[in-house]
Amino acid sequence: MILVTGGLGFIGSHASVSLLNAGYDVLIVDDLSNSSIDVLDRIEAIAGRRPLFEQMSLLDETRLADIFQRHHPSAVMHFAAFKAVAESIQTPLAYYNNNIGGTLALLSRMQIAGVRSFVFSSSATVYGSPATLPIKENFPRSATNPYGRSKLIVEDILTDLVASDPSWRIANLRYFNPVGAHESGLLGEQPRGTPNNLMPYLLQVAAGQRARLDVFGSDYPTKDGSCVRDFIHVVDLAEGHVAAIRYLKEHVGMTSFNLGVGRGISVLELCEAFERSTGQSLPRQVAGRRAGDVAECWADADKASAELGWQATRGVEVMCQDAWRWQCYLDRREDSRETSGEPAK
DSSP: OEEEETTTSHHHHHHHHHHHHTTOOEEEEEOOSSSOTHHHHHHHHHHSSOOEEEEOOTTOHHHHHHHHHHHOOSEEEEOOOOOOHHHHHHOHHHHIIIIIIHHHHHHHHHHHHTOOEEEEEEEGGGBOSOSSSSBOTTSOOBOSSHHHHHHHHHHHHHHHHHHHOTTOEEEEEEEOEEEOOOTTSSOOOOOSSSOSSHHHHHHHHHTTSSSOEEEEOSOSSSSSSSOEEOEEEHHHHHHHHHHHHHHHTTOOEEEEEEESOSSOEEHHHHHHHHHHHHOOOOOEEEEOOOTTOOSEEOBOOHHIIIIIOOOOOOOHHHHHHHHHHHHHHHHHHHHHHHHHTOOOO
16 A cells, blocks of 8 residues: 555646556545545546545644554655745745645654655755756755755755664655646646646646746747756656655665656747647747746756666657647536536636
């Protein structure tokens, strides 16, 4: 049994599907603060099996203890973090309370229960503004906002934990830029309010919900002047987590892995790939640079390939097609609700 915290969110739901497809039993814990209960039905529709589910906050230590006592998980995948950079600057205490406090409560309960296998959802934000590219796992770490700092602090906590007890088995997975959706069109990223990430905003523009996409900066020292990022398909990312669970069966200690494609795609290239692969028009205009953005950022993913036996296989066109299929699903569902008079969620 794998306990998946935040398992109804964007990445957690895809990881849950990949675990179920790989034959694992899954228990999802989610407080539904940034997710929806109907994701559970869609996970079942895709995987053919329904994960167990408990609605709760990790900060509810009594409930957390009860879950470990009743379900006896053998490993934990931890996705239950707040993740919006701008929001973290506005509400740092909430971010530290949830991202650090929730992780501490979880690790403490794992220690009591004797569960030592842990896959942590970290982020490439811990690298700050790297001096050179591609980014390797041994690069210096830094943080420029409370979200990134919360990830960096948890990484340090995990390092100290392993130093105190070498029987822990921890895979620290640093994601680059997850995009796309499940090929079924039933799972994808569904932000509440104005999207903070490029792909969901782009999708809303293509669907006619927003007038245009602002491309922040056209004068960066890149191939076309727009920012370059390592966009990775969310299903490739989810499969990386399954590879990490398998890795932990044979390895003690803590190991960090970059999960990325290993090459950069510019914002304008992503826009062009979206139009080319979906046939949808994407109105856009160049805006000024956004504070805090670096010109280029992509991973060296060789370590994950060599040690996890994993690499990303889905290209940018597939990322765009799957994401658009998800947006079409959302639009059909919204149209159905309007026809039936059901309130929007």
